[in-house]
Amino acid sequence: MEAIKNLLFRMADDELIYGHRMSEWTGMGPIMEEDIAYSSMAQDKIGHALANYSILEKEFQTAIPDKLAFFRKENELMNSQLVELSNHEYDFSLVRHFLFDHADFIRYEMLSTSSFVPLAQLSKKIKGELKYHVLHADTWLTRLGNATEESHARMQSALNELWNYALGIFEPSDYEAQLIAEKIFDGEKVLQRKWMEKISPIIEKANLKIPSSSTPVYGGRKGYHTDQLQPLLTEMAEVISSEAEGTEW
Amino acid sequence: MSKIPLNTPVLDPRIKRVDLESTYGTTAIGENEHWISWEVFHQKKRGDQHVHVGIVHAPDAQLALLFAKEQFGRRLACVNLWVTKSSDIFSFSYDDEDIFDNATAPEKQYREASGFRVMEKINRYKKSKQKA
Numbered sequence: 001m002e003a004i005k006n007l008l009f010r011m012a013d014d015e016l017i018y019g020h021r022m023s024e025w026t027g028m029g030p031i032m033e034e035d036i037a038y039s040s041m042a043q044d045k046i047g048h049a050l051a052n053y054s055i056l057e058k059e060f061q062t063a064i065p066d067k068l069a070f071f072r073k074e075n076e077l078m079n080s081q082l083v084e085l086s087n088h089e090y091d092f093s094l095v096r097h098f099l100f101d102h103a104d105f106i107r108y109e110m111l112s113t114s115s116f117v118p119l120a121q122l123s124k125k126i127k128g129e130l131k132y133h134v135l136h137a138d139t140w141l142t143r144l145g146n147a148t149e150e151s152h153a154r155m156q157s158a159l160n161e162l163w164n165y166a167l168g169i170f171e172p173s174d175y176e177a178q179l180i181a182e183k184i185f186d187g188e189k190v191l192q193r194k195w196m197e198k199i200s201p202i203i204e205k206a207n208l209k210i211p212s213s214s215t216p217v218y219g220g221r222k223g224y225h226t227d228q229l230q231p232l233l234t235e236m237a238e239v240i241s242s243e244a245e246g247t248e249w
Numbered sequence: 250m251s252k253i254p255l256n257t258p259v260l261d262p263r264i265k266r267v268d269l270e271s272t273y274g275t276t277a278i279g280e281n282e283h284w285i286s287w288e289v290f291h292q293k294k295r296g297d298q299h300v301h302v303g304i305v306h307a308p309d310a311q312l313a314l315l316f317a318k319e320q321f322g323r324r325l326a327c328v329n330l331w332v333t334k335s336s337d338i339f340s341f342s343y344d345d346e347d348i349f350d351n352a353t354a355p356e357k358q359y360r361e362a363s364g365f366r367v368m369e370k371i372n373r374y375k376k377s378k379q380k381a
Contacts, residue, residue, distance in 0.1 A: 033305065033316035040323060132318070139311055 003175035004116055005060050006078070007185055010173070010221055011107070012052035013079035016069055017229070018100060019045030020236055021087055030090050037136055038093075044129045051126070055118045070237040074230050075223040082165040084220070084229040091144065091154040092161070098137040099166040099199070105130045106194045115183040138202055145206025152207060159203070160211050167192070167216035287313040288338060290331040291321050299331050307332075 022042035029035030053065035062068060082100060087093045108130055112123040144151040170192040179185040203210055219225070284306040290299035302321045307313035313332040322330055341348075351357060 033319045036319045037315070040319065136315060139315055143312070 001060065003173075003178045003182070004184060005056065005062075006173050006175050007179060008052050008056050008119075010078045010080075012049045012056070012068070013077045014083050014100075014104070014169075015045045015049035015052065017077070017079045017232065018083035019043075019049060020232055021083060021085075021093075022097075024087055025093065034090075041133055041136070044126070044133070048122075048126055048129075051122050055122070059118060066240070070240045074225055074233060077223065077225065077229070077233075078221050079225075079229075080165070080169045080171065081217050081220040081226055082162065082168055084225060084232060085162075085165065086228050088158075089154070091151075092158045094137065094140050094144065095155060095158040095162050096166075097133075098141045098202075099162060100169065101130070101133045101137050102199050103166075103169050103191065103195050105134050106198060107191055110186050110191060110194075114185060119184075141202065141208075142206045145203075145208045155206065156208050159208055163211045164215055164217045167214055168218055168220055170195075171216065171218040171221040173221060284308050286335040287317070287332040288335050289313075289317040289321050290333075291325065291327060292329040292331075293326050295328055299329070304335060305332070 019042045022038050022045060025035060025038035026042070027035065029038055049069065050065050053062075053068045056062045056068065057064055063071075082096060085096070108123040108126065111119045112127075114120045114123070141155065145155050146152070170188040172188050173179075176187045176189070180187045200210065285308070286304045286306050287310070288304055289302050291302045292299045305313055305316040305320060307316050310332060314330060317330050317332050321327070
């Protein structure tokens, strides 16, 4: 039970924080369609977070989704550090989008046969959305990797900067063996292997190179975060914190 | 009304205008800076016709499809989209609009599908089925 809860929190917190980061492009995108694309993907991500928090509430009697999303402390959040980093420029956001969404897509694909039925059902429901997120990321990565000298250099340096954080997505939990044994989830190690297999040829097609040496940035899954998370949490809960408890919108 | 002299740097004290020409000179539009337009066709369900819904601007077909998805594939039921370069569309000239004049002429109503009285037959058939 703790094992599933842990998995659900990791996924939901990733999606919530990443969704918020994506939403920060609303009104700021480089072209209108990209503005819309990020805004609508942000809605999808936050929807996925809500779905996972709702499973937590329903199956494990935790607090309601709003409480889980807006009132937990920074060190209670189990998102990977990758998703909390500020957006920086568009190249940085696109490369993160590519690295995170492939992992997210494969994770849900693996969960589609999970023995934990609510996750298997959710996986089927959101498959199409995730497929589009990955298509969007791949399209831009291969375009900009192959466009001009500047765009190529920007994409490569974003990839270099983000690579270790991306490996942090797969920080093992204390429940890996149990999740695998109970056929709930095949574990972060398998996910990472599938992810590498999937993204390597696309990165190559984009004329980019995976950094040769790497040290995964772990800690996020255990509640250790960068200084970029707290400002996000403060902003995200600004409205709800200013209201009396139980205010209905 | 007093005439505002040309090259007035600031017309409205709240707005600072950049004098683009003197700052940057005339700008040439480079390749891919000015994206071409694509016509978008939307299909509601499999087997239906693709219906023209508007245009997007994009440097190539794949991005045109992405942008079309954002603009035309999010709010309506949709199973498929087509895009095609606007420059690949051929059309009549509006000067020749008169060649279509007769299409709706009253004496040619026989051309309209409504001239065929099929519904009566169908209803009669349905009724006979109900009785049986």
